Amino acid sequence: MNELVPGGNLPLPGGSVSVRVTGPFDVSALVTDDSGKVRGDADFVFYNQPSAPGARLHGDTLTLDPLRLRPGATRVTVVVSPADPGTPLGRLPSPTLQVTGPGGHPIARFAPPRPRQETVLLLAEIYRRGGGWKLRALGQGYADGLAGLARDFGVDVIED
Numbered sequence: 001m002n003e004l005v006p007g008g009n010l011p012l013p014g015g016s017v018s019v020r021v022t023g024p025f026d027v028s029a030l031v032t033d034d035s036g037k038v039r040g041d042a043d044f045v046f047y048n049q050p051s052a053p054g055a056r057l058h059g060d061t062l063t064l065d066p067l068r069l070r071p072g073a074t075r076v077t078v079v080v081s082p083a084d085p086g087t088p089l090g091r092l093p094s095p096t097l098q099v100t101g102p103g104g105h106p107i108a109r110f111a112p113p114r115p116r117q118e119t120v121l122l123l124a125e126i127y128r129r130g131g132g133w134k135l136r137a138l139g140q141g142y143a144d145g146l147a148g149l150a151r152d153f154g155v156d157v158i159e160d
Helices: 145-152
Strands: 002-004 009-011 017-021 025-032 055-058 061-064 075-082 097-100 106-110 120-129 132-142
Touching (some): 002 009, 017 025, 017 075, 017 120, 025 055, 025 061, 075 145, 097 120, 106 132, 120 145, 132 145
Parallel strands (some): 002 106
Antiparallel strands (some): 009 132, 017 097, 025 075, 097 106
16 A cells, blocks of 8 residues: 655556545545536535545545546545534544555555644545546645635535
8 A cells, every 4th residue: 555645646546446534524526627627516526415427425435436427527636624614624633545446455545744724625636647547645725614615616605
C-alpha cells in the first residue's frame, strides 16, 4: 500500500475503487469535467443524494467505477466535512483516506495535516490522465462550508 503526501499521485488499477474515511465525517464527491465544474446538481454525491452514474456513497465509503461515470466526466473530487456541521474540522481527529481496488486490495492511504479553522477538506481527486485514471492526494482546507464549496464547483445551492 502506498502512503501519499499532499500532491502525491499514483495510477489506479482498472475497475472499481473504494474510498473510505472513517470517523465523525460526512464524505461527499463532486463529478466534474476538465473545466472543474459539475454539469448539474446530479454530479454532487452526498448523504442526501448518494449516487450518480459511476459513483455510490454508502456510509463512510464512496465506490467509484471511472468507466461508468457520466459522459465527459474527467475528475471526481472527494470531500470530507464534519458530521456535525457546527464543528470545525480542527476539533476532530484528522481524517484518513483509505483507497482499495478490486477485491478489496489496498492501494493507498492518505492522512493530511490536521485542519484548523476549515469546515471542509478537499481530500483527494481521482482524475483521467491519458487512457487511465489516477489518484491525487490534496488535503486542501476550505473555510466556506459545504454549500460554499458546492457553489464553487457549479452546484445550485438554495439556502434555508
